[in-house]
Amino acid sequence: MSTTLQNDQFRLAARPVGLPRPDGWQRTSEPVRAIVDGEVVVKTLYLSLDPAMRGWMNEGKSYIRPVAIGEVMRAGGVGVVVASKSPRFAVGDHVAGGLGVQTYWTGAADDKSANLTKIGARMAPLTTWLNTLGMPGMTAYFGLLEVGQPKAGETVVVSGAAGAVGQTVGQVAKHLGCRVVGIAGGQDKCDFVVKELGFDACIDYKNGDVREGLKQHCPNGVDVYFDNVGGDILDTVLMRINMKARIVICGAISQYNNTSAVKGPANYLSLLVNRARMEGIVVFDYAARYQEGVAALAKWMQEGTFKSREDVVEGFDKFHDALLMLFEGKNFGKLVLKVAEA
């Protein structure tokens, strides 16, 4: 391989207070080093931008260690192998894994934290492997099935409905025979999930009253709530849950950039009144079953009964601005940064 390849990087320079700031990143560039036996070089094609990234920038115990100051920012991505001294991957293979916010990833083919896996570029577009067939899809699939446990005929509500996780939650629930009501910001997102994805209804929280919307669209109450947002919306849904309801705590994007304390769900005693359950989900727990999830979702996609929508921002340099789109609700579908041509 040529050693003239240059690896550009975004490193975490400072832990943000509130929204990430442009000066919280350190831009670096270094030559891609020569590889030894067992190693590969992956050229980054697309990076996944996820709300969870905000949490990784904080100090303190979480479900994964924080990104260290000075470390390349953690991110999932898909890329193409451009050099290989490993039997696991050949040059030209497409892979998904924890590539980080950099233009080249170099390391052992079996590196645990990168967890590279070969992906079928013919099976689905590359960006789909960061969405429905990637972490967000797996989060949605296993979170809904294993924690939400919806039954046919039940009402499933999902917030962040047009986002990466929400779009899959809703479509899986429809496939299971549930009534599905989304909550999203803006009429265009609501139109999308109802008209394109087949949700039964969608509540536009930016231009309508969520409480009234739930009354109207969930006449039989809420059996499963898949929460990606937290805050007031979680509290509002808590007032409409049914007996033995299941609330899947997947994220709380409304709270990630708080500079004061997280707003806890003031209506949590509805769990008592309704003998209901609130439970967290982290996708890594289902790693051994990803193939099962990918197979189910890919089958529906091939049958044409399941859609995957990505919002692609072009240009590695746009990383910071693109990340902020998540917290402003500006992305429409799974947010992806295009780093290089496939």
Place this chain on the structure above:
Amino acid sequence: MSTTLQNDQFRLAARPVGLPRPDGWQRTSEPVRAIVDGEVVVKTLYLSLDPAMRGWMNEGKSYIRPVAIGEVMRAGGVGVVVASKSPRFAVGDHVAGGLGVQTYWTGAADDKSANLTKIGARMAPLTTWLNTLGMPGMTAYFGLLEVGQPKAGETVVVSGAAGAVGQTVGQVAKHLGCRVVGIAGGQDKCDFVVKELGFDACIDYKNGDVREGLKQHCPNGVDVYFDNVGGDILDTVLMRINMKARIVICGAISQYNNTSAVKGPANYLSLLVNRARMEGIVVFDYAARYQEGVAALAKWMQEGTFKSREDVVEGFDKFHDALLMLFEGKNFGKLVLKVAEA
């Protein structure tokens, strides 16, 4: 029967804002009416005073309908049958059920809301039937076993540890082979649950730091938290839970008299980080299995490995003052109002 019996009552006169006030009750007195076939008259001996009573005084949907304005205040109690035209109960039988805050209960022997059941006065003292062998005991037993699902060797934390529910939760958990740490207000209560009831440790939240106490006494983290109090203590425990922890939401006495909104658990995202579960329990769901619970607890009591502590206040007129003791944490053990001599 003599019709000169006089039934004294506390009726709800106004819905309280914050703590119940003396003028929120209407005192009434009426002659005990003659009974018809199928009816009984029960003389109230002891009334159960419970945190849940505060919730019943509020308007609005809950797990049970609110007490109406002008209605006799709802309360569980034990009494003795003093007149009977029902084959179910004979004069002299001791019964437990929803007698209400009145000196005599009159109605059909099979009245659904009173749900009278014969109790064995020889099996355990009458007051125990309002504690370990009554609703608090059943709440603790089924809430811990069915929702908390503790396994031997796990750490169980219970707040309101010296209270009616807490004392049973902790002792059942000890019988299951768990490490048990109580949280209670005051050194005397802490001494009681450790020295008398056999808890492994107790944190005095009034004179110590709960966070430090949990660090010290739960070196392996918290697997099950049985919450009777809500508020800051719930938040503090949330920061110490283990992976796959179970939080039983049984009550939130710290929040019942709030005049502003309930304080939601700001640290609820610990459920996500730890893939943990928070679930409500209402004892009535286990009504069909009360005999199972009574049998288990009574057996341990007879073996001398289980204690039941009641705090008895004497005098029907003391009802209001005694009720307030609950919210001031002044009761020591299950709070019971003695209405008449057995």
